[in-house]
Amino acid sequence: MALVLDDDQLMLRDTAGRFLAERAPIAQLRRLRDEHDELGYSAQLWQEMATMGWPGIAIPEKFGGLGMGYTELGIVLEQVGRNLSASPLEASALVGATAVAELGTEAQKESLLPAVAGGELTFALALQEGSRHQPRKTAMSALKQSDGWVLQGRKVLVFDGHTADKMIVVARTAGRPGDETGLSVFVVDADTDGVLVERVVMVDSRNSANVSFDGVEVGPDGLLGSEGGAYAPLQRVLDIANVGMAAELLGLSAEAFERTLEYLKVREQFGVPIGSFQALQHRAAKMYAELELARSIVLTSLQAIDGADDSLSALASACKAKLCEVATLVTAEAIQMHGGIGMTDEADIGLFIKRARVAQQTYGDYSYHLDRFARLNSY
C-alpha cells in the first residue's frame, strides 16, 4: 500500500472535517461541559454520524458495516481530534466493535455488529483496575457456575462507561494477576443486576466511569472468545485501539499546532509579529518536523492493521509512544507560545492539552508503550 491517501480517502477526510467543524466543534464540547450534560455527548450528533455510516466504517459489510477499514476510521478519528468532538465513536466503534470482531463467534458478530454499525448499540471496554494500564494484572474474577459465570470486581477508566448499552468486561477465569493465561472477555448488559456505574467526568470533559460488578451473572452466550485465552486477541484489539487513539492525537496536535502558527503570525510584541523571532521560528519548525514524522507512523500503522501485518504490535506501540511524545510537545508549546492567554479557560487552545492527556493515558501511556516496544523487540 502506498503511504498516500487515495481519492476516496481524501474525500472522506474532507467530508468528515467539514461535518465535525460544523456539527461538533469545540463550542459543543464547551456546552456539554458547562451544562453538565447527562450524556456527555450529543445523541443527535451520534445519530447523524450513524447515518453517515461512521460507527460501521471498519465493520465488514456482511455484518452491516461499510467494510472500508481502519485506515478510514483513523482518517475520521484524526478529524475528531482536530475538533475535540465528543461521541461514542472511540469506545463503541474503535474498541467495542473491534473486540467483537476479533474475539466473537460468527453468531455473536451477527447479533451484535449490525446494531453497532447502525448506532443503535454502544459498547464500553471495562478493562483497567488500577491507576495504570496493566492488562495482565487483571484481578477481577469470573467464577464458573453451572450455567455461565459470576463476575466480581471493580473497573476504572471505563471510557463512555455510564452511557454504553453493553460492557465488554475483561475478567480472570483462571490464574493469578500477572498471568497471561486465564483471562476471558464477557459481554454484559449495562443494566444487569449487580452492575453499578459511577460517572467520572475527566479533565478533558469527556466521559469515563468506575464500574463495580457485584455477583453479576452472565449466561453461556456472554463469553466472547475462548475461556482463559483472551490475552492474545485482546492484545490485537488494544493494538488497534492504540493506533486509533494515535490518529486522534495526531489530529488534535496538528490542530493545536496550526492554531499556534496562526497566532505567531498575528500576535505582536515589541512592535513586530512574535513569529518573526528566530527562537520561536526554530521551535515551530521542529514541531512541524515532529508532526510530519508522527503523520507517517500513524498512516503506516493504520495500513498495517488493514494489511494484516503480523508485526503490528511493535509498530502500534511505537506509534502510540511517538504520538504521546509529540502531543505532549505540541500542546505544551501551544500554551507557552500563546502566553497568558493560553492559560485562560476562554481560549480554546488549552482544551487540546486536556484531551491529549486523557487520550495518551487511555490503553497505555508513553512509558507503557516504549517498554512494550522494547520487550517485543527482545531487549
Next chain:
Amino acid sequence: MVSLSDLEEFRHEVRRWLGANCPESMRTPVLSDADYYLGGSNPEFSHPDQKRWADLMAEKGWTTPTWPSEYGGGGLTREEAAILRDEMSAIGARSPLNSFGISMLGPALLEYGNEDQKSEHLPKIVRGEITWCQGYSEPGAGSDLASLQTRAEDTGDHYLVNGQKVWTSFADKADWIFCLVRTDNSGTKHEGISFLLVEMASEGVSVRPIKLISGKSSFCETFFDNVRVPKENLVGEEGKGWEIAKYLLTHERETISGFGQDSSGRTLAEVATEEIGLGADGRLEDGVLRRDVAQLEVDLLAFAATMDRVRDEAKAGQGLGAASSIVKYCGTELNKRRFELMMSLHGERALAWEGEHCDDGEMPRAWLRTKANSIEGGTSEIQLNIVAKRVLGLPS
C-alpha cells in the same frame, strides 16, 4: 504508460541479469568508506571486483539508471528504476559507483547544460572515468553561501579565476571541479554568481587536505591562482548560477540525510543486547540506555516511514510533499543521536583510537564524522529557517 506486465517482465530480466553479473563480493554490506567506489582517472579499489561490477553496470547505463541513454544512462522510467533498486537491495548488491558527478553535477547538466557539455561530460560520469568535486563553500561564508568571493574575470576567450574554496570533498582525488564563482559584483549577493567547470590539472589550481577532529577527512581546501578557464565551461547563463546552485543543494540535502550504517550492520538493539546483556526479566540491564535505545528506534521507524511517504507522494504525482523539507534536518539529527548512543553502548572500546585490535578507531572516527552532518549542505539551523519561512510562512 508502461503496462504492468511489461514491468513484471522487466523485473524478471533485471533479476536474471543481476543474478548472473553481480559478483558475490559485491553483495556484502559496505563496511568502510573504502568500500565505496568513486571512479576517476586514478581509481582506488578495496576489492578487484569493484571495478568489474562498476564496468558491467556502466555498460547497461545502470550506474545512472534514469539518465537518457544517448549520454550513456540507463534510460529507465521512475518505475523501472525503482524495480532495479528493489532487486539490487533484495540481493544486497552494493551501489556500483558513487560520485558527485552522479548525485549532483549530472542532474544539473541535464537541466541546465548545453548539448556539448552534456555529451562531453555525462558519459564519462556514467562510466566513472572522471570524478568531480564540488566548489561551493568558501572561508568566511559558511551557510551564507551566496556571500562567496571567488572571482571569475572575463578576459575575452576565457575566464581568469582567483579565490579559495573550502570543504571541497575529495578535491585531492578529483579530476574536475564544478564551482560557484562571482562574475559580477554590482547587484545583490544572489546575482552575479556563475556556475563554472574547471579541470583540476589546470595551472594555478592547488589543493590542501583538511584534517578533521575525526583524524581523517575527505575534505580539502582548493586554491585558484590566476586559473584560465575556457568560456565554454560556463554552465547556463553568466550571472544566473544561483538558480543552479539551489537546484543542486536540494539533491545534496537528500543525499546527506542517508544513514551511515553501523559497520557490523547490526541494529542498535542488537548491539545493546550484546554489549550490556539482558536481565532475568528479558530487559536490558541498563534501564536508562534501554529507554534511549527504544526512543531512538521509535524515531528511526517514524523517519523511515516518512522517507517512504515522501517517495510515495512523489510517485503519486503529488509533487515533493511538504515532508521532504524536513528530511535533511531530521535525518542528520537522528544520525548524530544514533552515533552518540552507539558510543555509549560500546563503552570503553569505542574510545580506542590507535593500536592493536581497535579497527583503526573506526567507531570514534565515524562518531566524530557525524558531527558534520548537521553542518554540511546547510546547517540544521538553516534548514529550520527554511521550514519556518517557506513552509510555515512565518514573517521575517
